[in-house]
Amino acid sequence: MTNSTALVLHYDVPNYKLSAADIKEISKKLVSEKKALYDRIAEMNPEDATFDNVVGALAMYDNQSYVDYSTIAFLQHVSADKDIRDASTEAEQMLEEFYIETRMRKDVYQVVKHLFENTDKWAHITGEDRRLFTKTELEYRRDGLALNNEDGDKLKEILKRISELAIKFSKNINEGDAEILFTKEQLDGLPDDFFEGRPTKIENGIDHFVVTTKYPDLFAVLKSANNELTRKNLVILDERKCKENNDILAEVIKLRLRAAKLLGYKSHAEFVLEEKMAKNIPSVVNFENDLINLLNPLADKEIEMLTALKEKHLGYPKDKEASKIYSWDIQYYFRLLKEQLYDINEQQIKEYFSMEQVTKGILDIFQKMLGLIFTEMPNSNAWHSDVKLYQVNDAKSKVLVGHFWMDLFPRDGKYNHAACWPLRPGFDNLDGTRSYPVCAIVANFTKPTATKPSLLKHDEVVTYFHEFGHVMHGICSLTKWSRFHGTNVESDFVEAPSQMLENWCWEPKVLQSFSKHYVTGEPIPESIVKNLIDAKNVNAGIFNLRQIFFGVFDMTVHSTETEDIDILGIYSSLRKNICKVDLGDINTWPVATFGHILGGYDAGYYGYLWSQVFSADMFENRFKKDGVSNDCTGLEYRYQILQPGGSRDAKDSLYQFLGRNPDNKAFLKSIGMK
Template identity: 40%
Template sequence: MQSCKFPRLVSTSKEARQASLDAEKMLDEHKSKCSMREDVYLVIKTFCDKKFMVQPEEQRFIDRLVKDYERKGLRLRPEMRGEAERLNARIGELCNVFQNNINEDESSLSFTVGELTGMHSDFIKSLNTGEDGKLKVTLKPIHYFPIMEYCKVRATRSAVAAARYRRCMKENTPLLEKVLDLRHKLARLLGYKNWAEYSLELCMAKKPEKVQEFQEKMVEHITPAALRELKLLQDLKEEEEGNSVVGLEDILYYIQKAERRMINLDINDLSQYFPVDTVTSGILKIYEHLLGLKLQESRSRHVWHEDVREYEVFDSEKKACLGIIYLDLFSREGKYNHACVVPLQPGCDLDDSCRQVPVAALLMNFTKSATNIETLLKHSELVSYFHEFGHMMHHVCSQASFARFSGLQVESDFREAPSHMLENWCYEKESLKMMSCHCKDPQKEITDGLCNLLKAKRKSFPALRALRNHLFLGTLDLILHTEEKIDTELLIKRLYPEVVLGMPMLDGTNLAASTLHLMSGGCDAACYAYLWSEVFAADMFETKFKGNIMNNIVGMEFRNKVLVPGATKDAVQILKDFLGRDPSVDAYLRINGLNQFDDL
């Protein structure tokens, strides 16, 4: 099924992307019909009720199947099931349109060189020139974030930020608000108070009240530190512009300036140490060593684009093939413009005692060098690459018997935790040296001093980043999926300053209209999960790996206790098995210099 949906994410052909979208609609319709098969449900329910002696994973699978059918409406009276099926189908259809609108968006702005003052010369060279002689800036991450961090012209930053937050606003705002309404109707039909209660039932948090409590406590404990961080930015802006009012369009720019002043680290110069091939080779070596794997590049070339590289993944001791992975690293027209891992085939046991190996593709959007010089990555791109590679290893290392529990199908509020933990390897000297060399002198390794500065940079402005990147979106998401009849634009205009220290949202924008996580299956009502996962990631790293990052005995314990189970166990049990105790929030708070509070 996934192979039919995949072309809409990677194909350069608009016709192929549309055909893929059409196929996805048909598959979703078929899946919806299968999920309403009363005859199948009754057979499984009868089997479950008879309490046969089965293996724990088999019992979990049976219980989950029953729950899946009942969450689709099979417990309802026959006359109500049709309504549940119609609502499910309509929600899926509108979500697909919403996501496709974002994927196909090619919005851009044009600027003179003067309006891009402060941007690195390589960035300027990478931009296309329009018929008017101006430089074309898209709203994709590869253009948006550099401009927000480095452009000295506030009007340019403001225009780019406003345009990005207006993306797909006209077509997607009504789609989003319609889906929210349909989700609430479906939740009530199924016996839940709201969509958040329905969505969180299968998560670690279980209930909206738990999520709200977590987020409110985090806001309470993060806000004092965030206010101190904001004061640093206000002082810096007052010094540079004579005006201390920091707006949304100023945050990343003045964080970058403050970091350069405090840490004296030039991110653009740092890129010289991260040629993409060296980074890739280092990532492979680290994961091989840590998890007891061997990744061997395939020469079959059964790939969808010439840039794609295929690898077979083997267990280094048993020599068995564990799976196949694809690296699709460079941006191109029509390609999905965010970093992600796409599971193309789940790992599972087959009827004939053979095993179906998992297959996954990693999609990045690095800017391919326009010259003969190898593509150089920013450190933030290296972190994203390493993080997503961790998701692939989770998918490939899983040894679930049933496809239903393969790899990344863990609870949505645990899915990011392993990869968040693995990001630590992007800040430690030993692993950084494995992933780097100077582009002009391969024998010249990154210095200990630069490694120390990177670690210091990671710890700068953590509270402000948490408020903006996680707690605002998590709070917005929870409100959207617990309350009804919401004007999303007005809600964001009110909520953003409430959460982010009084900072106003840009007028005439609606960032919800281009936020995929609000509409993606498994992410709806679960945007809190990013910060939630960071808490568990910090606990795992400090407890097991701190000062011990290349210990492959601990690495194998991580593989066997966290990655191998997939979704065959509850995530909280997986954490207990690895940590040897209940998980704690202390490590996250300690790392970020925040006050302690009672555990989750």
């Protein structure tokens, strides 16, 4: 980290130390302010409407209200106080219902429509303002404001119900972690630090360790537990969580289809894709089918290798069914395969990746690459004592760029994956001043113990880089309106910048720059780094087919034109056919914890691989070609990809950075295909 006496420290960050009463009061204020604005516009003589007093006024309210809204909605995911989480959930649900009401106000739409149809009144509007106006008018139509009153009322009720169900779905996942008891013998193979500080319970007179379905526990057991039944039981427990979410998802899928048909679309996917880079269902289906055909031979070879390894490991059992590869085997035998082929020992490797060293490495790399300075700040406004706050300044001008929080360790009731939250977008205020962005990276890395710091497996380091990529997108963006700030790009591009930054985790010099043994301080040996990189694509076929499966499932249930679908049956069938591995005949419902499908990735999960094409192209043909430490390339990336946010189409940003339209050659190369 770098500190500079030339910097001015800014403490202008939202306060997250709110009570349940505070949350309720803020939500009331948001409602009253928005209602007053919409009433004023609705009462306006349409002839008096201008860009500034209608579209600009609506967008300025969005700018200023975003902070309060995101603060109270965010706390349900991170607060250690259940009362706060419940208040946050209730407030978000109330606000979403109210916002749906306001979005559906025809009296306001009529003013916007009148202005839009009188092109001479806004012909002078250019750039980001013009984009805002056209997007706003399109959004009103997509919200159903052009519908008759009866259909409009139907749509309003549908959207309210979807919002209510999505919030319940997310809450169930956040609070739905399960636990199971295992003896030390059943956990044979787990490293000593897995047991340090772990709660125990006595069952049948025997000490058992408590193992949860939180990511650090789940992945550790699936990779290292020698007892197949232990791995199997934990996977079954994990895939049987949140059963009530099955009915919630089924209802949402039906409601989304009804809403799409009311708006004149054949399916929800057709509706969603209108605003994405892919544009239509056939483009996505062809993309996914092409990848399936390319990856199938690779995955078949991987299954053969894993099956042979399992047979050998079990002593060549006569019953071939015993050596069949199931979901609970994949990570375990891939680990063994990496150990045998490349001498990869994940327990040994993570000793070189302490949280302190990895964090320092990430901050150093991105400061230099993007021309920034990060300074740790007091966290007096934080939601938990574990959280750290950083200020970001431009390295050359020293001007403020923004702030970000880091909340990296698991705790009860906390969001249980890894994600980045844009807590305040950057935007221009009416008085000409600037409001600077605030982001938060929320993760669940292994906590430090009394004898060891937090040690990260290499794939956790990759996750850390990925989420920090989202943070940089949110921090480095510079737009006039919050509507276009940072990650507010087409959702099938939003992952590309963060995926691109994962590549730094596979560069030998980069890894060696921040990996030091937590005891000896020795840098990671070159031989280990070489083997780690050589083993990168050992599971590329199965891993990418699994990603495609989620995308195909998502697109299948959302492109249907009938409500009569069997969601669990579709999930099970597609997983068996595409992933090549599953749980056999065991009945589970992992779709109940597929948070993306109700968390903004509906008819959009394909975007993870779609955007991977762009990320690979950017890295291979700019950073790899120019040098990963090339400051000029890093700054160009900051200004051409991160800074515009959604103020222009992603394809235009890509063209500016690449000097051409992107292609998939680098992506195929990156997964070992060509």
